[in-house]
Amino acid sequence: MKREVLERLQEHRAAHRPVVLITDLESGEQQLILPGDDAVAPGLRQAARDALASDRSGTVETAASRVFVRPFNPPLRLVLVGAVHIAQPLARMAGETGYEVIVVDPRSAFATESRFPGVRRLSEWPDAALPALSLDSRCAVVTLTHDPKLDDPALDAALRSDVFYIGSLGSRKTHASRLARLRVRGFDDDALARIRGPVGLAIGARSPAEIAVSILAEITAALRRATP
Amino acid sequence: MADPNNDDPLERAAGWRDQGLGVALATVIETWGSSPRPAGSQLSVNESGSFVGSVSGGCVEGAVVESAQQVIRTGSPQLLEFGVSHEQAWEVGLACGGRVRIYVERVE
Numbered sequence: 068m069k070r071e072v073l074e075r076l077q078e079h080r081a082a083h084r085p086v087v088l089i090t091d092l093e094s095g096e097q098q099l100i101l102p103g104d105d106a107v108a109p110g111l112r113q114a115a116r117d118a119l120a121s122d123r124s125g126t127v128e129t130a131a132s133r134v135f136v137r138p139f140n141p142p143l144r145l146v147l148v149g150a151v152h153i154a155q156p157l158a159r160m161a162g163e164t165g166y167e168v169i170v171v172d173p174r175s176a177f178a179t180e181s182r183f184p185g186v187r188r189l190s191e192w193p194d195a196a197l198p199a200l201s202l203d204s205r206c207a208v209v210t211l212t213h214d215p216k217l218d219d220p221a222l223d224a225a226l227r228s229d230v231f232y233i234g235s236l237g238s239r240k241t242h243a244s245r246l247a248r249l250r251v252r253g254f255d256d257d258a259l260a261r262i263r264g265p266v267g268l269a270i271g272a273r274s275p276a277e278i279a280v281s282i283l284a285e286i287t288a289a290l291r292r293a294t295p
Numbered sequence: 296m297a298d299p300n301n302d303d304p305l306e307r308a309a310g311w312r313d314q315g316l317g318v319a320l321a322t323v324i325e326t327w328g329s330s331p332r333p334a335g336s337q338l339s340v341n342e343s344g345s346f347v348g349s350v351s352g353g354c355v356e357g358a359v360v361e362s363a364q365q366v367i368r369t370g371s372p373q374l375l376e377f378g379v380s381h382e383q384a385w386e387v388g389l390a391c392g393g394r395v396r397i398y399v400e401r402v403e
Contacts, residue, residue, distance in 0.1 A: 126334075
């Protein structure tokens with residue numbers, strides 16, 4: 068790999084731009100393709116688009132050679148609304164799983180460095196914080212506060228984006244009243260069906276760490292389009 | 296939380312090159328049957344044999360690191376294949392029964 072290819076690849080990744088690395092397996096030649104690049108052979112352009120959409124690498128036969136297509140999607144992000152106890156193990160586990168974790172909580176006693184070492188923390192209210200994050204299809208949003216003042220504006224912002232997962236902690240009863248409030252905000256049943264509530268897979272989780280496992284498992288299933 | 300880039304093979308490859316070390320990058324190109332790491336998985340190796348990342352569940356990394364040393368010296372990419380049908384597999388032990396093809400290239 069030429070140094071300039073590696074440097075440009077790392078620049079695109081640092082800027083959260085999706086990019087595809089093409090390697091000619093016979094000549095060793097490499098090129099980078101960005102979505103919308105039209106100076107690229109149509110066959111390769113389609114292969115690059117498919118690789119980004121499926122987040123899978125593979126080899127492709129072209130007229131001249133055999134190439135390896137390696138997509139680099141922007142990093143996965145997990146936005147946790149509520150710097151509560153469950154958020155602590157969930158932030159750690161999600162970090163291990165490859166997510167950039169962002170904890171949103173305007174209550175300064177909760178979102179402290181000592182409770183969330185090294186985690187990005189935002190002390191704005193969710194209706195200001197979430198739109199500023201430019202939520203995209205590589206993001207998951209989980210609300211953990213049970214407090215409508217914090218959860219509702221976060222869910223509102225998440226539902227207006229194409230995040231791949233929205234989860235909301237709370238009992239069935241809490242969830243039903245939450246959905247009723249969101250209906251008043253103008254969301255229909257199809258939109259509200261995107262919210263997983265009660266959040267997490269039903270594994271009988273009790274402790275905060277176990278609940279974090281169940282939530283992270285549900286997020287993983289949504290990301291990989293598996294049906295547990 | 297740890298810096299997510301610490302374990303990133305490409306980040307590490309660039310860092311090693313900045314230090315003037317020879318570096319090779321190994322990438323899983325194809326897999327058949329049950330293989331622990333999917334196509335696209337990467338391993339960076341430097342000239343002293345340190346590596347970061349993975350191309351299998353630990354079964355073939357030793358052999359890949361060895362090939363990487365050659366690639367760092369010669370500059371010619373290598374296409375490696377490991378699997379139970381291959382005699383080398385018994386040596387390096389791809390216990391899962393899958394097969395994997397790995398492309399090893401020098402980072403210039």
